[in-house]
Amino acid sequence: MTAPLIMVAPNGARRGKADHARLPITLDEMLTEARACRAAGADALHLHVRDADGAHSLDAGRYREALDELARVLPDMQVQITTEAAGIYSPTEQYACLDALRPAWASVSLREIARDADLAPRLYAMAADHGIRLQHIAYDRADLDLLAQGRAAGIIRPEQDEVICVLGAYTPPRAGRPEELAALAPALDGLRLGLCAFGPQEQACLLAGARVGAEILRVGFENNLLSPDGTPWPDNAAAVASLRHHLERKAA
Template sequence: MTRPLIMVAPNGARRGKADHPALPVTIAETVETAAACLAAGAAALHLHIRDDAGRHSLDPGRYGEALAELARAVPDMRVQITTESAGIFEVPDQLDCLARLKPGWASVSVREIARAPELAARVYGTCADNGTEVQHILYDPEDAALLARWQAQGIVRPGQDSTILVLGRYATGQKATPDDLAPLLAAKPPGRWMLCAFGPAEHACLLQAARRGGDLRVGFENNLHRADGTLLHDNAESVAHLVDELKRIAV
């Protein structure tokens, strides 16, 4: 089997230093984390940025600064921005970020864009016009069905077929299990896919995805703990451990 691409998601929109002292918040901390995770085996970074108060941000200027610093420090690492609303931003804000920043790669939640369906075609058209690779975020089979409808209707453009399947985001205690993968995988439209999973069974879920041919996203956005419940030292430890596990199952 082809070895999966490993992406690290080192912080997310909601966690901070109170959750883990090694969680990166500033651009400098994110760049330092990216370098450590690249050395540990991650080939890509899922980028969240924060404002001066440490809150989730979609500011194109701050994103541009972060992307420039990452390109300088880790030029061999692919970087994907998030358009996550996190309960703060609306679809026009997400569209504005995509239009002004023109990122090379962005994750887009279909259920978030569906809050303003009249803007959906503009969101995906803007990405197509600017050469932004889209990775659709799918939380459940209903999200997958919506994406398939938008593809059939031409709202989602040809070639915009990459997905990330998210396990456990809305589960009790945000704890995913490997059994959660099958129904979402069966429902998703054809195309390259990746998996991330909330909770201490994160790595077990990722190994299940690797066996099924998926790429993998790992990191503190989704899980801070080892399988035994103890805190990971940092994101790089989680990446390195996943790389070792993949070697043992010969993926």
């Protein structure tokens, strides 16, 4: 069995320095964190950029600068951008970001893009036409049903089969639990599974995902700041290193 890819999500759209001093906000901080996470065993980076005030941004210029710098300093690390709305951006703005950048890899929230029924087919078609690898974000079974409907209708292409399931939630706050995977399993047939989770059981959730064949395990401060014993991780790299250690120990 192929070992799952470890993706680190160092900051997300919502958290800041008040949540953790080592959460990267600026490009220089992101580059430093990415280097440390790559050295700790991360294969890929889930990239959010922030504006001058530290807020979530889908600015294509900021993304382009970050992608260029990451390619320069970490050419062997895969990078995935997010198109997350985070309550700020419309589907039209999300599409515009993706179209302007045409990155190698991007994540797209099924429920966010579904807000514009006319635009969604254009987005999936544009991604297919330009070879953009899409990872669909599914927060619950209803999102997986949206994915199935889009695939059945031919709106979402057969090769657009990658999904990341999120265990737990931001609002209202709810920690993820490994047993949540069982309820999602019937809707995952024929999909390439990725997984992330909120709260101190993040690592347990990811290891459970590895046992059922998840191809991508996403760890980091976007979803969780706490180690399995409930104490804060010192940085993202520590969370990556711990996950890598447990995966290798189970594979031995």
